Amino acid sequence: MQDTIERHTISAVVDNESGVLARVIGLFSGRGYNIDSLTVSEVDRDNGISRINIVTTGTPMIIEQIKAQLDRLVPVHRVADLTVQGPHIERELALLKVRNSGEKRVEALRIADIFRARAVDATDRSFVFEITGSASKIDAFADLMRPLGLVDMSRTGVAAISRGPDEI
């Protein structure tokens, strides 16, 4: 039995019906699985289809269980393990509020520029930066902003899609 902990990004295509998110979250909490991040949004309005992206960690046996358990939820159409399927893109969006003055304001703008974050709100003593990228890029940006007056942050969680022409 392998006990190495792996991190996987799993996408589930589900019917956009009431309670479907509660089913997924309840499955994770009820069976003691980890959720590092979870996003859900409608992706096909005509057919009422939503996509849920879950970043989770566990042993290979647990990851297999998670996929099998997700797949047997009645409103779930498909489950794809992007980490196993191969190259894929993961993006997260974050909004960070930084409150500061003087030299720290200049430094914050300079770092934002390096990370290609945009200032989407500004006052004489604060900025709100918008940044997209991998979760680790956002972590790094937040780490740098913390000593510069980071007071508030809102993150979306991971949206993920495979590379290449095939759908999941």
Next chain:
Amino acid sequence: MSNNAMTGAEILIKALTDQGVDTIFGYPGGAVLPIYDALFKQNSIRHILVRQEGGAVHAAEGYARSTGKPGVVLVTSGPGATNAVTGLTDALMDSIPVVCLTGQVATHMIGNDAFQECDTTGITRPCTKHNYLVRDTADLARVVHEGFYVATNGRPGPVVIDIPKDVQINTADYTAPEKVRHKTYRPRVKGDLEKIREAVEMIANAERPIFYTGGGIINAGPKASALLTQFVRMTGYPITNTLMGLGGYPASDRQYLGMLGMHGSYEANWAMHDCDVMICIGARFDDRVTGRLDAFSPKSKKIHIDIDPSSINKNVRVDLPIIGDAAHILEDMIRIWKAGARQVDPARIEPWWRQIDIWRARNSFAYEQTDKLIKPQRAVEALYEKIKDRDPYITTEVGQHQMWAAQLFKFESPNRWMTSGGLGTMGYGLPAAMGAQIAHPDKLVVDIAGEASIMMNIQEMSTLAQYKLPVKIFILNNQWMGMVRQWQELMHGKRYSESYVESLPDFVKLAESFGAVGLKAETPDEMDSLIDEMIAVDRPVIADVRVDPAENVYPMVPSGAAHNEMILGNEAGAESPQATDQGLALV
């Protein structure tokens, strides 16, 4: 909407009728009055009025388990729904198809903490296979048809359909079942032929094989049991059944090793431990079966056939998983076996059988023979001998009596044995027996019970009286919560904390007060005549059989132990149990 518009309640009745429902177990209340009104005006569905909603779900389980058809429950909102939760969880754990209709407050009142409101879909989400809140009468027929499809296809389970009162009253057109096709849920039934061929190859070349089959065989229908029996006999290999799988293979057969697991037979558990090829069909490597996981059957290649992909590699890593319906896969296996003109060389498995016979000779279900006290095992055996030719239906409560019944009552066919395996629900047996008796009015239905468990749903005696259901309640009365007492004796230094059942009722008088017959036996001789009398009476019976209060269930694989560390009772060469600290933490 056309002129054919019907009220939601009428639509519901029509949908149930179109689904072939003939019986509903239920209890009325404010939020389901329109449905009860519609029931009143029709004759195709019989409503059985239980005395508590928990009883309704267990009755539906007994009905489902004994017929193979889904059981149907109708309860009101709030407490009606919450009382049903235990039964729903029970049905989920044991994969029993149940459709539970719950009333709900009107849609505009949902969320306002209205009288008898509860978040039924929220509460039942983790204890159902699926659930629905119907917000529009136009959706009701489709949801009911979908609900039956989900409950009965794939791995069966309970489905809740929550129906607000205004949805019952409003009108819409009816949707026939033929027009409903589920959007997403399509479980696989046919197994992968390549894998089935590989499995047949492994089975044919095994030297120490064992079949380990469970409730999936029962759920796959009587055909699956017949195919299993055929295939096992073709191979000449040994077979063991789980608690839920009893009756899937004829218990009197020589190839049958008895039940396996915590209180399974010595030969079944040792054969599981020492086998080289394990063929698991419709069982789920439950902790009561495997014992200590890292010591579970260490030398075997494992084939696992299951309709639920999430059962694969959940507890035990297997070598060859096959997803599909047991009957379909067994059919393919037999065909491939025959096409290859395979023959098992008796000389190859003869040493295995010789070893099994040595284990079998330990006679692990043996117990002390005495004329003074009634040994509970003897009570079960006497009952079996006296009723086995009547094709009886047996239910149980949960505890020692359940294990003795599982060990000693021999089931020759499927759907005759109803017990709460996964959830272990005390109070299951009486309502389940009620459901089985409703489904099989002319058959002998016996609830092998304990005096503690029977008190948990004793109110259903009133239902037996109302419908003149001649259920026999055969209580092995040891005045203790026997299994709790056993664990306290073996693992908690004989500190019998709260396990003595004080102030028991006089069961004879209790029976009589419900219009049933009460019988009591205190000696083995009295017991024999009690059983004769119990069978002869065409009325419900409570038989109070006073058994040896000190008896324990053996053999036993203590928590945290491996199959080959099982302990035996005195009569089979006792060894004293050694519970580890780790084991104590387990249940």
